[in-house]
Amino acid sequence: MAATPPTAERGSRLDLLRGLCGGAVHLPGDAGYDRARLPWNLQVDARPAAVAYPAFPDEVATVVRAAAAAGLRVAPMGTGHGAPPLSGRLGDAVLLRTSALTELHVDTDRQTARVGAGVLWGDVVERAGEVGLAARHMSSPSVGVVGSSLGGGISWYARRHGLQCSALTAIEVVLADGSFVRATGHDDLLWAARGGGGFGVVTAVEFDLLPIATAFAGLLAWDWRHAERVLRAWADWTRETPEDVTTVARLFQAPDQPDLPAGLRGRQVVVVDGAVLGPPGRAAQLLAPLRALRPELDTFHVARADSLPRLHLDPEAPTVAHASSVLLDDLPEEAVEALVAAAGPRSGSGLVDLEVRQLGGALARPSPRGGALDRLDGAFLVLGVGIADEPAGLASLRRDTTRIFAALARWASSGLYLPMVDQANDGRRGLSPTAWERLAAIRAAADPEGRFVVPHEGSAAQPADA
Template sequence: MASEPSRPDPTGAEVLRGLCGGAVHLPGDPAFEEVRWPWNLQVDARPAAVAYPAFASEVADVVRAAASVGLRVAPMGTGHGAPPFEGRLGDAVLLRTSAMTESTIDTETRSARVGAGVRWGDIVDRAGRSGLAARHTTSPSVGVVGSSLGGGLSWYSRHAGLQCSAITAVEAVLADGSFVRATESTDSELLWAARGGGGGFGVVTALEFDLMPIRQVYAGMLAWDWTDALRVLTAWGEWAEDAPETATSVARLFRAPDDPWLPAEVRGRNLVIIDTVVVGDPDEAEPALAPLRALKPEVDTFDHVPASSAARLHLDPEEPTGVYANSVIIDAFSPEAVTALVDAAGPGSGSELLFVEIRQLGGALSRPAPDGGVMDRMEGGFLVLTVGVDSGSGWPAVRADAGRVLGSLAPWALKSTYLLMADGEVDERQAWPVASWQRLTDLRTRLDPHGLFVPPHCST
């Protein structure tokens, strides 16, 4: 058992010098001001040190050295979900796993193995060349490991459930510096925690997970001027209630910036957009979208396309940027809820949020996964996500705008939360059933008795 760390030494980070082949940066070093920033540039992270290990053995060296001088350790991949770490890293080593980029696709077992620095875009492209698909996020620049540990909503969620339930093995360095590989037959409790527990029990260095034999999907975007928001979103909410489980859909109120990376028909406009991916029989896919196409969109990009193309369907920015995101889960997107949301975020609302999206849940997400872990399903019918950028008013104004919009849906909101889309203060206990949270907490305490690792969120 690891001994209790001493109190943090302000100069203790010097013990890390020379580790990771020299890829360790301390405050005052020439590169520190650059490497301390995550993908989400909203977060002004100021850790005691930043380390870039390339191998599990280097992770173990950093963990042991940090513990020896009373510093904590905060694992981070891309840093898309960095906001909950802000203000909590002063006594911690920010352990960036972006150099751990090993990955393999096994076409016979339909599985993937990825290091902690691999991004979804790389895996989606490689798997697609073999006629396989992953339960990937809507952004190709998001890290595989972080999003998988936290649950993993995807374009296939209603058809295949959460990405975390596809995990078959996890490799991690624990608080005492030891290395463990967890599978169903070995350290199954750790595998259970990795399936949706969000981390906090060690530094995950690699994951293995199942892929799906999906070569082609029916996918695309429908768009209208946002003055049609009430009509379109009301119809979409009704369609979503009875949509086939082969379809996963996202509706958005999008104040598109005038940026060159966006398609010309979207750039600089205020729109209501519906993105959808349908898997299965091509002859059944097109009829499933007929009710939405009957709303006569200005833009219609739907087609039968390679499954890998869905990685960039959502038009998420791939380069580092500053954003604030928060969300609420609602039980239904009724006409009354649609009206409340459009009044709060649509034309004439005064909202300056970049977009507000409504993600369709249900289907396989609503049922316990056969291989489920701490997060084996999701409650509710829809997840509403607000995303804002600082356009000059400051981040407090962005947070207030998001709070006002999400607050408009309070009558339909559930108490549960999805931590991967919660940048604001949130009690992580709301992410899981009480019994699962307690079991996860007990495991974290057993594996990290002295709180070496900074958990992604706090229990308040």
Template sequence: MTQQATPPAVLRAESLRGLCGGSVQLPGDPAYDMARSPWNLQMRDYPAAVCYPAFPDEVAEVLRAAGAAGLQVAAQGTGHGAPPLEGRLDDAVLLRTSAMTELEVDADRRTVRAGAGVLWGDLADTAGRCGLASRHPSSPDVGVVGYSLGGGIGWYARRLGLQCNAITAVELVLADGTFVRASADRDADLFWALRGGAAPLGVVTALEFELFPLETVVAGALAWDWADVEQVLPAWVAWCADVPEEATTSLRMIDVPAMEPIPPELHGRQIVMVDGAVLGDDAFAREVLAPLRALRPQFDTVARVPAASLVRLHLDPEGPTPAYASSTLVSDLPDAAIAGILEAVGPGSGTRLAAAELRQLGGALSRPDPDGGALSFLDGAYLALGLGIGGGSDQDWERQRADAARYLAAVEPWATGRQYLPMLDDRTDTRKVFPPGVHARLSAIRRAADPGDLFLAPHPEHARPENA
């Protein structure tokens, strides 16, 4: 019988055993397969080791040991953003930050301190008990750190802007094991780059950011049968052109799964849904939503609800799920674009996507924040997102990827040329994300913070400052 040789990277990773109070898993260990699996179960990666530090000093020990062993490091909280690293972890240590669950709300200062393992559902509930809200995402099991540093398009984004620009301090461990607390007054270049910059500059252990007073908000969903999309889509686009920035919505064409908390009468149906929130009093919200309600939705859940409940408004899957997402930023949706969308993913298209989505941007999202970070605004009126879920066989996933590509190709003539990385599972050149001057500055800061390339970058950085 032939005995398979242990990969050299795994042999070198043996030097990490005993770190993190013993919370280190190597290939062959009983808990290794569970430890290596991210939220996105489509990924099949086999890192040389998986470590679970609970404190910054344990992070520093892992980084020093990994560097000494000639291994790179990839930090993950939940693993929602794992796909761009697929196939690149064999010679790397996967550093899980899920044990860092410190969460403290300062109601007087309207701020929160959140460890790198905190999830948005927990933060929304904790802040809500203080009558406060955050610029949270559309899913409760997304990690606070990953979403915040990547940008963050929440249900109040057209009024308040990106979540990354609400950050007031970032605590992290650099490649050499140094602990840093970056803010506008200290390590300002690093603080700027961390907020939306996409490059791994260290292992973030905690964030502090602003909250805002909000106990209840008008929010919910309007839904029509899929056959009505030819009427609903152009009407929603026309509504978006003039609606106040107090409203932030999305439109989705979706196959409704049979799952809680989706109402049973929608299970198994293909529908077009507009969901979102309107900041303001009830009369203002009724006036804003009147043109959409005039389209006579078959299903209407819009009402005044606790602000903390909005983290589940979008009905995103909770718990580890196989998924694929691809997106692009779009400047406009004229009649030709709408016709292309309907042909690509509308009735009769044969699309296998779980959802074809358009997220409404504009408002504060379109205005550069003078005090913001590397990503201070989004260049586009909409974000077009194709989402595959479940998949099954490799052939099923290829079909969903092809359908997502067909959807995005339909709006490509109106694409801005910029991309939003948190909703993009494929690797992309970061020059497509940032303007040349911003990209050049980010590249210089990254080389200064990690001159030995200890950290694996999810997306390539092809441009040098002199060429950017």
């Protein structure tokens, strides 16, 4: 990309940013700078050259052009749930916060949604639920729609209906030269947006909704001394379940918080949560083998689709969180034993959550629409999540996930699901070689100077922590 101007000149040009976005631009030293730069994931202490809060697509374009004039890169960010891969890389960038782009429209007849880059999944699910529709939402209502859609998106309906990125039918994006583009159909930019991103500032997306008003959803919980027995039975059960079933098995060290169910609060438990589509009677039959294991807590019931974003009990308020994941090709008995030994009772693990997500079904088949990420190669995704009081407490959580994943290495895939990996990785590990080659060409054409900061670059180099 173009060389950065000398410090004095850049400082002068940065001053020109102050009047943009109706004054919603914060520079280092400004009273609002520290608050403006904080992402949802508070482990990140990024200090960008400026923070801008545009409210309209034309303001986004103005910021992008101004950043280029100042020799700065641009890092789009909605909520900042996925901010950790950007650590240490924003010193020469304008952090462009999209939270004010809050357009939201649900078309009941077409069963579609149009969503601005600042909209959260909870808002979409609530609006869609009012008319008997559902979205391929993430496991927390506080996650941004656009960012998670560009990365992939695994929902409670994923094994039947695939990735959220495959549901995209249109995007609107500001490119590196400040131009505004709408991409639909077979446009390369829409193909890239389906799991690729990193070529501009996406200001709005449109996507299909699902004609789902209810699902048989909930959780089963046992004391975690039963972890090996339950996880072995669950792994065997997943091999026979139809695509209407999407579940997650978890070793959950639940904090003692009043917003959690009383039967879980402050306890160490093994949990299976998820959703089953179809008639309740059939759903109950499918769950019968797990219920035969006599869980202490059973909340499965016919649930409104708009209640599912809170099913997983994810924290919603900003927090210091660590997350990392690995894809597994299989989960035989030996793998279950290794997982429980590394993360269960007597392991010493400090992770609040070690979960195994059931994949397969529609997630394993190429999406008919195509896209940079059109499927997930792996039978399971293992995700480690830790919560710390302050960033300094993250080191032990990282050691725990490293140790757990090492124990599972025999069954691990070579690929990664990058939206659930905190540490910046080689972006090529998230896509097939063919998809990566096409994505790289699209990015080079749309952003020839590398103006936009990409969370996972096409290099194995690891950036320093912020």
